[in-house]
Amino acid sequence: MNKKLSIFGLSEIKNEKIINVEPLKGGVSCEIYKVDTTTNSYCIKKALKKLRVEKDWYADPIRSYYEYLWLKKTKKIIPNSIPKVISYNRMKNYLIIEYLNMSKYSNLKEDLLKGKVDLNNLNKLAKKLLYIHKNLKSNYxxxxxQPHNFNFIKLRINPYLLELNKTYPELKKYINATVNLLRNNQHTVIHADFTPKNILVSKNKQIILDAETANYGDPSFDIVSLINHLIIKLLFVNKNKKSFALALKKIFNTYHSSVTWEEKQDIIERSKTLLPLMILARVDGKSPVEYIKNNKEKNKLRRIALDLIKIQNYDFDTFVNNL
Ligand SMILES: Nc1ncnc2c1ncn2[C@@H]1O[C@H](COP(=O)(O)OP(=O)(O)O)[C@@H](O)[C@H]1O
Ligand SMILES: [Mg+2]
Incomplete structure (x- = not known):
């Protein structure tokens, strides 16, 4: 059989004939494929205009271009943790990335949901995040x-944070103040989806994917995203609570204690202010966590977040110890 295979009008990659195309299980915002050629495998990714969610939700697909830029730049900073990007097609807005041999990696979200917590791996991930933030800070x-900050507003600030005004009108002041902190602390390039589902791990290795919301913003957003997901897993996985708690304290400290672009205390305060809203966003925002279904569990998260908002200047380690 001599079937001509193509994807987005492409029948060859680097002069290698495409012989197989198969969709990968992605998130809600992209088309993503594994493409085999006669000699290699690639991953082709294209951001969607309309996200695959229940309510109509649109976002500018130029995200693929910013993912391309982020991959290019971070590959130079932490080469072993970033897949190699082959090219970006500006006309058709898709990215070609090296295909990683998935039999070598597990997805961090899946590991954590099984209660597998690798302290060393998570700590290295926090260090890498810090290193990226440090190295991408520049006026250039x-x-x-910065021109991509509008998608951060559309995909993060509005659906995660401002959405909460509907359920919690009494928090309006706190929510607005937090959003202003994010807006007024544009220190470096942030990933903006730095969560376990976008991290692949193997022994001693961490690979960071899915930077389509990359923008020039407040780095506290990235570390809080990771911490938030770990907190929710500590509460609902019912396994290895102590390891989760240890990892949370370690990550928080590793990251914040090495910040150099601003006063450490300033970013710590912002992270602590943002965290409860990010927890609430996973229950009452536009993108709630899919594995927490019953109201008792949702209320537990709500209570934890609202308590944190009430206690001004809480101690992070004490908070984690009491989870
Ligand atoms: N370069 C790659 N090589 C192999 N698999 C990949 C690669 N990039 C992404 N994937 C797989 O596709 C999934 C979705 O990719 P991701 O970039 O996170 O897209 P989405 O925006 O759809 O979440 C990843 O969790 C991973 O399993
Ligand atoms: Mg993803």
Whole structure:
């Protein structure tokens, strides 16, 4: 059989004939495929205009271009933790990335849901995040990534944070103040979807994927995203609570204690202010966590978040110890 295979009008990659195309299980915002050629495998990714969610939700697909830029830049900073990007097609807005041999990796979200907590791996991940933030801070990168801040507002600030005003009108002041903190602390390029589902791990290795919301913003958003997901898993996985708690304290400290672009205390305060709203966003925002279904569990998260908002200047380690 001599079937001509193509994807997005492409029948060859680097002069290698495409012999197989198969969709990958992605999130809600992209088309993503594994493409085999006669000699290699690639991953082709294209951001969707309309996200695959229940309510109509649109976002500019130029995200693929910013993912391309982020991959290019971070590959130079932490080469072993970033898949190699082959090219970006500006006309058709898709990315070609090296295909990672998935039999070598597990997805961090899946590991954590099984209660597998690798302290060393998570700590290295926090260090890498810090390293990326440190190295991408520049006026040049600001010029490149700031034009993409509108998608951060559309995909993060509005659906996660401002959405909460509907359920919690009494928090309006707190929510607005937090959003202003994010807006007014544009220190470096942030990933903006730095959550376990977008991290692949193997022994001693961490691979970071899915930077389509990359923008010039507040780095506290990234570390809080990771911490938030770990907190929710600590509460609902019912396994290895102590390891989760240890990892949370370690990550929080590793990241914040090495910040150099601003006063450490300033970013710590912002992270602590943002965290309860990010917890609430996973229950009452536009993108709730899919594995928490019953109201008792949802209320537990709500209570934890609202308590944190009430206690001004809580101690992070004490908070985690009491979870
Ligand atoms: N370069 C790659 N090589 C192999 N698999 C990949 C690669 N990039 C993504 N994937 C797989 O596709 C999934 C979705 O990719 P991701 O970039 O997170 O897209 P989405 O925006 O759809 O979440 C990943 O969790 C991973 O399993
Ligand atoms: Mg993803």
């Amino acid at each position: 990168n600001k010029k490149i990534f």
